Amino acid sequence: xxxxxxxxxxxxxxxxxxxxxxxxxxxxxxxxxxxxxxxxxxxxxxxxxxxxxxxxxxxxxxxxxxxxxxxxxxxxxxxxxxxxxxxxxxxxxxxxxxxxxxxxxxxxxxxxxxxxxxxxxxxxxxxxxxxxxxxxxxxxxxxxxxxxxxxxxxxxxxxxxxxxxxxxxxxxxxxxxxxxxxxxxxxxxxxxxxxxxxxxxxxxxxxxxxxxxxxxxxxxxxxxxxxxxxxxxxxxxxxxxxxxxxxxxxx
Amino acid sequence: xxxxxxxxxxxxxxxxxxxxxxxxxxxxxxxxxxxxxxxxxxxxxxxxxxxxxxxxxxxxxxxxxxxxxxxxxxxxxxxxxxxxxxxxxxxxxxxxxxxxxxxxxxxxxxxxxxxxxxxxxxxxxxxxxxxxxxxxxxxxxxxxxxxxxxxxxxxxxxxxxxxxxxxxxxxxxxxxxxxxxxxxxxxxxxxxxxxxxxxxxxxxxxxxxxxxxxxxxxxxxxxxxxxxxxxxxxxxxxxxxxxxxxxxxxxxxx
Amino acid sequence: xxxxxxxxxxxxxxxxxxxxxxxxxxxxxxxxxxxxxxxxxxxxxxxxxxxxxxxxxxxxxxxxxxxxxxxxxxxxxxxxxxxxxxxxxxxxxxxxxxxxxxxxxxxxxxxxxxxxxxxxxxxxxxxxxxxxxxxxxxxxxxxxxxxxxxxxxxxxxxxxxxxxxxxxxxxxxxxxxxxxxxxxxxxxxxxxxxxxxxxxxxxxxxxxxxxxxxxxxxxxxxxxxxxxxxxxxxxxxxxxxxxxxxxxxxxxxxxxxxxxxxxxxxxxxxxxxxxxxxxxxxxxxxxxxxxxxxxxxxxxxxxxxxxxxxxxxxxxxxxxxxxxxxxxxxxxxxxxxxxxxxxxxxxxxxxxxxxxxxxxxxxxxxxxxxxxxxxxxxxxxxxxxxxxxxxxxxxxxxxxxxxxxxxxxxxxxxxxxxxxxxxxxxxxxxxxxxxxxxxxxxxxxxxxxxxxxxxxxxxxxxxxxxxxxxxxxxxxx
Numbered sequence: 001x002x003x004x005x006x007x008x009x010x011x012x013x014x015x016x017x018x019x020x021x022x023x024x025x026x027x028x029x030x031x032x033x034x035x036x037x038x039x040x041x042x043x044x045x046x047x048x049x050x051x052x053x054x055x056x057x058x059x060x061x062x063x064x065x066x067x068x069x070x071x072x073x074x075x076x077x078x079x080x081x082x083x084x085x086x087x088x089x090x091x092x093x094x095x096x097x098x099x100x101x102x103x104x105x106x107x108x109x110x111x112x113x114x115x116x117x118x119x120x121x122x123x124x125x126x127x128x129x130x131x132x133x134x135x136x137x138x139x140x141x142x143x144x145x146x147x148x149x150x151x152x153x154x155x156x157x158x159x160x161x162x163x164x165x166x167x168x169x170x171x172x173x174x175x176x177x178x179x180x181x182x183x184x185x186x187x188x189x190x191x192x193x194x195x196x197x198x199x200x201x202x203x204x205x206x207x208x209x210x211x212x213x214x215x216x217x218x219x220x221x222x223x224x225x226x227x228x229x230x231x232x233x234x235x236x237x238x239x240x241x242x243x244x245x246x247x248x249x250x251x
Numbered sequence: 252x253x254x255x256x257x258x259x260x261x262x263x264x265x266x267x268x269x270x271x272x273x274x275x276x277x278x279x280x281x282x283x284x285x286x287x288x289x290x291x292x293x294x295x296x297x298x299x300x301x302x303x304x305x306x307x308x309x310x311x312x313x314x315x316x317x318x319x320x321x322x323x324x325x326x327x328x329x330x331x332x333x334x335x336x337x338x339x340x341x342x343x344x345x346x347x348x349x350x351x352x353x354x355x356x357x358x359x360x361x362x363x364x365x366x367x368x369x370x371x372x373x374x375x376x377x378x379x380x381x382x383x384x385x386x387x388x389x390x391x392x393x394x395x396x397x398x399x400x401x402x403x404x405x406x407x408x409x410x411x412x413x414x415x416x417x418x419x420x421x422x423x424x425x426x427x428x429x430x431x432x433x434x435x436x437x438x439x440x441x442x443x444x445x446x447x448x449x450x451x452x453x454x455x456x457x458x459x460x461x462x463x464x465x466x467x468x469x470x471x472x473x474x475x476x477x478x479x480x481x482x483x484x485x486x487x488x489x490x491x492x493x494x495x496x497x498x499x500x501x502x503x504x505x
Numbered sequence: 506x507x508x509x510x511x512x513x514x515x516x517x518x519x520x521x522x523x524x525x526x527x528x529x530x531x532x533x534x535x536x537x538x539x540x541x542x543x544x545x546x547x548x549x550x551x552x553x554x555x556x557x558x559x560x561x562x563x564x565x566x567x568x569x570x571x572x573x574x575x576x577x578x579x580x581x582x583x584x585x586x587x588x589x590x591x592x593x594x595x596x597x598x599x600x601x602x603x604x605x606x607x608x609x610x611x612x613x614x615x616x617x618x619x620x621x622x623x624x625x626x627x628x629x630x631x632x633x634x635x636x637x638x639x640x641x642x643x644x645x646x647x648x649x650x651x652x653x654x655x656x657x658x659x660x661x662x663x664x665x666x667x668x669x670x671x672x673x674x675x676x677x678x679x680x681x682x683x684x685x686x687x688x689x690x691x692x693x694x695x696x697x698x699x700x701x702x703x704x705x706x707x708x709x710x711x712x713x714x715x716x717x718x719x720x721x722x723x724x725x726x727x728x729x730x731x732x733x734x735x736x737x738x739x740x741x742x743x744x745x746x747x748x749x750x751x752x753x754x755x756x757x758x759x760x761x762x763x764x765x766x767x768x769x770x771x772x773x774x775x776x777x778x779x780x781x782x783x784x785x786x787x788x789x790x791x792x793x794x795x796x797x798x799x800x801x802x803x804x805x806x807x808x809x810x811x812x813x814x815x816x817x818x819x820x821x822x823x824x825x826x827x828x829x830x831x832x833x834x835x836x837x838x839x840x841x842x843x844x845x846x847x848x849x850x851x852x853x854x855x856x857x858x859x860x861x862x863x864x865x866x867x868x869x870x871x872x873x874x875x876x877x878x879x880x881x882x883x884x885x886x887x888x889x890x891x892x893x894x895x896x897x898x899x900x901x902x903x904x905x906x907x908x909x910x911x912x913x914x915x916x917x918x919x920x921x922x923x924x925x926x927x928x929x930x931x932x933x934x935x936x937x938x939x940x941x942x943x944x945x946x947x948x949x950x951x952x953x954x955x956x957x958x959x960x961x962x963x964x965x966x967x968x969x970x971x972x973x974x975x976x977x978x979x980x981x982x
Contacts (some may be wrong), residue, residue, distance in 0.1 A: 263967050265917075267967055268931075270931065270960075270962040271962065271963055272963055272966060272970050275971070276967075276971075291968075291971055293919065293968075294798075295921065296916075300916075301913065302914055304893065304896070305906065305910055306894040306896055306897030307910055308894055310911075310918075314914075317918065317920070326975055372869070394872035394873055395876070398872070398877050422538075423873075425872075425874070426874070427548065429870065430870025430872070431871075433869070433870045433871075434952070435950075436868075436906075437517065437831075437867075438951075438952035438953065438955055439517060439521055440834055440835060441956070442955065443834045445957060446956075465965060471848065472958075473943070473953070473959055473960055477945075477956070477958045498963060502961075503942040503943070504940060
């Protein structure tokens with residue numbers, strides 16, 4: 001840190017304390033605040049996502065569709081190549097795409113569809129279609145959680161015109177807080193010792209803009225299409241695959 | 252809790268005093284019909300809003316002191332205006348932050364202060380008022396009444412119980428552009444706002460527009476009459492008290 | 506940006522007579538109102554979330570020094586660097602310093618109101634660095650050399666023909682027969698042009714909707730994805746953030762996010778909500794190698810402990826201006842300040858002084874609609890009134906207003922005199938308006954009568970009539 005920012009830091013912290021009419025926090029108060037950070041208490045979680053598993057999955061799908069995304073439910077990973085081939089054909093898209101270097105994606109039996117041309121890695125501006133692995137998803141608003149990692153590059157979320165995401169139904173949670181819990185439990189960041197990777201994107205539908213006459217247009221800078229390949233790996237959710245999500249009407 | 256015949260002080264408001272006394276008499280009639288003993292303290296002038304909202308706290312505070320003197324000792328203070336009612340109920344105590352005694356008196360007075368129509372329904376428990384009326388009206392929610400005092404359903408309920416049809420305008424909760432001194436400080440903006448309001452009123456096809464605040468009503472009537480509109484403008488108390496025969500609509504000759 | 510707030514009245518008059526602007530306002534007003542209302546109605550817990558949001562922000566502000574230090578330590582742990590900037594000058598120097606050190610030629614920018622507050626674009630241009638706005642609205646404004654007119658919909662005041670005209674002028678490679686029949690055509694052109702800019706940029710600058718102490722993260726919320734491309738592709742990411750963006754934890758941020766999109770655009774959630782924490786990690790295939798946060802105070806710490814502290818809760822959703830009847834008539838440019846509408850009317854005087862910005866807190870009817878939709882329940886009218894009090898104390902209130910107030914105050918303090926004066930006034934006006942029930946013109950009331958008639962009073966004051974009736978009854982008087 002430079003001497004200048006040291007001075008800036010002292011000036012700003014001094015001004016804050018002066019205006020709050022106190023000095024640095026006494027240790028007992030600082031300890032209480034540290035305890036609050038460690039406990040990171042949840043606040044009110046809206047009731048809309050407090051549903052049985054099947055209802056949460058249905059709510060997730062309904063919300064994705066409400067936000068102009070699409071979902072294909074697949075029994076397992078072996079159905080992925082055909083589902084992608086069908087989707088690309090339907091949308092008149094070339095059967096070439098970039099795949100994030102995630103083990104789950106690498107394990108897909110791609111050879112069964114030899115016409116699909118895959119490149120593994122980060123996305124480039126020339127990629128028209130990309131396939132990402134979904135870390136988790138949030139039913140409350142139909143939101144994907146995509147933390148950056150060597151096997152989950154951020155560019156794969158952004159650069160292609162059509163973004164495909166593979167998601168396991170067992171990774172759909174009700175509320176954002178539950179997705180944070182997954183991240184906290186499952187990730188260790190080598191650099192910080194914490195759990196946050198460099199980047200976590202919460203993605204809800206394809207890119208859009210209403211800057212031109214307040215009228216929604218899809219595909220502003222990011223993907224114009226967001227298509228989720230949902231693997232039905234959740235016993236409970238599968239029990240009632242067509243269960244309607246309360247409170248959400250079909251789009 | 253509710254006394255059989257509460258002693259009510261009427262806070263007339265300067266606009267009713269100066270401009271439309273009938274509203275004051277309508278308020279007295281409605282309160283008496285509801286079983287109140289109504290008194291009108293002589294030593295009242297203005298709630299102080301023009302000073303308070305212009306940043307002149309000293310004048311506002313002096314006037315508030317006068318109000319504390321004149322309106323002590325009543326069970327309720329009732330105001331035929333959401334704006335002045337909001338001033339007494341929410342803002343008066345903030346003028347005495349430096350004096351706990353006066354602050355306590357102001358808070359006690361604030362807690363006993365009500366706008367007329369909501370007093371009739373919420374305190375006196377009225378479901379309807381005496382008399383009958385007909386015709387179609389549209390109701391403008393004055394800002395302070397709506398947002399500071401929660402007045403929205405009460406006047407509509409009493410009007411419908413009288414037999415009046417209430418046709419809602421678009422955005423009844425949007426400001427008419429009066430805003431006290433605002434309308435003279437920023438006349439072009441104010442005029443544009445009240446023009447939008449008058450268009451919304453006209454679009455309902457209602458014969459009459461009602462509201463609970465004379466400031467808004469003068470503004471709305473002034474614009475409607477300038478546009479040559481035939482829509483009548485009245486304070487809601489005139490209709491509820493059956494006193495529309497006593498005075499022509501606002502901005503019209505008898 | 507040069508403030509034209511002192512000319513607010515003149516700006517407003519022009520705005521009211523600007524057909525293009527009025528067309529845009531007529532188009533947007535129902536959307537502003539309807540979309541939020543629908544989103545709020547869809548979440549029964551919304552009111553309680555507002556209370557929680559207010560409490561989270563109050564808690565954070567009361568311990569802001571602690572949370573800033575915690576946050577800064579976490580930023581540094583993640584390989585980032587915090588630049589503590591007390592003033593706008595410090596912040597401009599910090600941004601330029603980073604750009605010059607890495608030899609930046611072009612800088613892409615996500616939408617940031619702090620950038621507008623600092624005038625970053627002008628500053629970079631003066632030093633030979635090309636800033637490129639990438640938010641569609643900001644991009645067109647940059648082509649047109651116009652400031653934003655709204656904090657989240659910066660170009661809402663433009664119509665389709667304005668976009669086409671600007672593109673034809675600025676994109677010199679456009680073939681003459683290229684058509685812009687649809688909004689889609691405009692979008693496609695902007696996307697193609699900006700994609701090349703994203704790829705070529707040396708530095709990406711974004712704002713921040715929140716800073717999170719627990720993790721040292723900055724958060725941006727966008728629908729286009731431009732902010733993400735801005736901060737992912739270049740080698741260096743600079744975040745511009747003012748210090749009140751702080752919240753303690755991810756859970757606290759989550760509560761604020763449930764409020765933000767619903768209040769702002771009426772979406773349940775924005776398309777991209779992105780948490781950035783430091784630099785590219787080992788093995789990562791993308792992401793910036795440098796992560797800087799330019800942390801700006803610029804007068805904000807001085808609002809703590811004052812009657813304006815509540816303003817620091819603001820999360821810049823724009824619900825207050827969307828629902829402001831004055832903003833809905835004059836649009837954003839009339840305010841002549843970076844931040845328009847009710848939140849701007851409170852914030853601007855702290856940035857440029859109430860002597861310059863006095864019009865802004867005065868141009869309100871105190872209708873209270875802003876406060877009623879504010880996701881963190883900021884008492885905006887109350888704070889505008891506080892500015893009027895400061896003006897009055899400092900004798901900045903116009904002399905005629907002061908004189909009138911003093912005269913009126915003198916009379917209103919004396920009920921006996923008041924009775925007399927009001928009797929004379931009501932009688933005179935009643936007599937003047939007796940024939941038509943109204944007056945079309947009146948000396949000294951031109952502001953009123955230019956746009957509307959003045960309804961005539963009944964003639965007698967209430968108190969005169971009441972006294973007569975009481976005498977008639979022989980009762981109390």
